[in-house]
Amino acid sequence: MANYDLTPKTAPNLDRHLVFPLLEFLQERQLYPEEELLKAKIELLNKTNMVDYAMDIHKSLYHTDDVPQEMVERRTEVVARLKALEEAAAPLVSFLQNSNAAQDLRPEKQYNLQMLNDRYQIGPEQIEALYQYAKFQFECGNYSGAADYLYQYRALCTNSERSLSALWGKLAAEILMQNWEVALEELNRLKETIDSKSFTSPLNQVQSRIWLMHWSLFIFFNHDNGRTQIIDLFNQDKYLNAIQTNAPHLLRYLATAFIVNKRRRPQFKDFIKVIQQEQYSYKDPITEFLACVYINYDFDGAQKKMKECEEVIVNDPFLGKLVEEGNYTTVPFRDEFLENARLFIFETYCRIHQRIDIGILAEKLNLNYEEAERWIVNLIRTSKLDAKIDTSSGTVIMEPNFPNMYEQLIDHTKALSGRTYKLVSQVLEHAQAQSAR
DSSP states (O other), X not given: OGGGOOHHHXXXXXXXXXXXXXXXHHHHHTOSOXXXXXXXXXXXXXXXXXXXXXXXXXXXXXXXXXXXXXXXXHHHHHHHHHHHHHHHHHHHHHHHHOHHHHTTOOSOHHHHHHHHHHHHOOOHXXXXXXXXXXXXHHHHXXXXXXXXXXXXXXXXXXXXXXXXXXXXXXXXXXXXXXXXXXXXXXXXXXXXXXXXXXXXXXXXXXXXXXXXXXXXXXXXXXXXXXXXXXXXXXXXXXXXXXXXXXXXXXXXXXXXXXXXXXXXOTTHHHHHHHHHHHTTTOOOHHHHHHHHXXXXXXXXHHHHHHHHHHHXXXXXXXXXXXXXXXXXXXXXXXXXXXXXXXXXXXXXXXXXXXXXEHHHHHHHHTOOHHHHHHHXXXXXXXXXXXXXXXXXXXXXXXXXXXOOHHHHHHHHHHHHHHHHHHHHXXXXXHHHHHHHO
């Protein structure tokens, strides 16, 4: 199943600290040799300040209690640098920890800066030191401290670029602490900034949207309402176009969200067209399952893909989380996916056949005749199928339902916006490359 692992595609779009949970997951699932994963962890840690963690992994990898001298020296440097930054930021940190003094702060940043300078002799140097201290804390793995300091820094920062960097850092820290509600708030705040007209450039905007979608996977597949919110975000034209242009592998997660949703979303029909358009640039068992059911009407192929989908979900770091339920361990997304996928198959089967033998369906559903009949009645009711059951012949009779010409015209013209966006993105990339020369 390593062939379907998306970590090599998702990792370059994540902060290196966010890659560690993915590697931990892959290590548990044993998708790769453990030695490879331990080496990957050390390579990531070499560019952070988490030296003690790197030492522990080095000992596990090489089965020794000794560590290289450069690691020992690196640890000494990190401790010294942390102490220096702590001292530089101490005046502002002390002020912020004093609840009585902090009450003097107002929503107006310029007022706060002037007040801090006049009353407490705290100026731009100390504010910059707070940012550096927060950033260093994050690199050391102290995500709680980093989140607090970055939040406080943003209340004082007047530099838009630094404020954006602090937003990303705060989001990463909340994700790593698994504070999903707070992380969702930070995600929405960052989205507003990225989507604003004042954002740097169109190309940076597209890249930032791609990063945001990758980071959001941690939130959406852990938050209670995430499966709905991922559709609301990813299926927006500007975000879906960014996926099609630069990150088609994210279609796996949008497809999964559509399938596991209890209610069919109105955008689902348009999404199937995206799957059809992108099947030559990206496909995996989950997207191929939808293609089998809704594009090729290959129900035997869809049933085979369901088995592959199960393996993909179990071994995906975002979809395959385990949940303890009593004495059992389950993978919720796998169970919900398989349940809804079966409904997709039989619902579509009903739509394209005029007469269906209930006995055959009962056999495929592993139900007796009466249970199958009730199941079909419920399916007709919930899916609003134009059908009736002929009890004398034991069949379901489907009424044909053809879309009118107006609906077909609308469907064809909707695809033009995606193609136009792709063309514009390519022109902008070409123009930027020419100006760089």
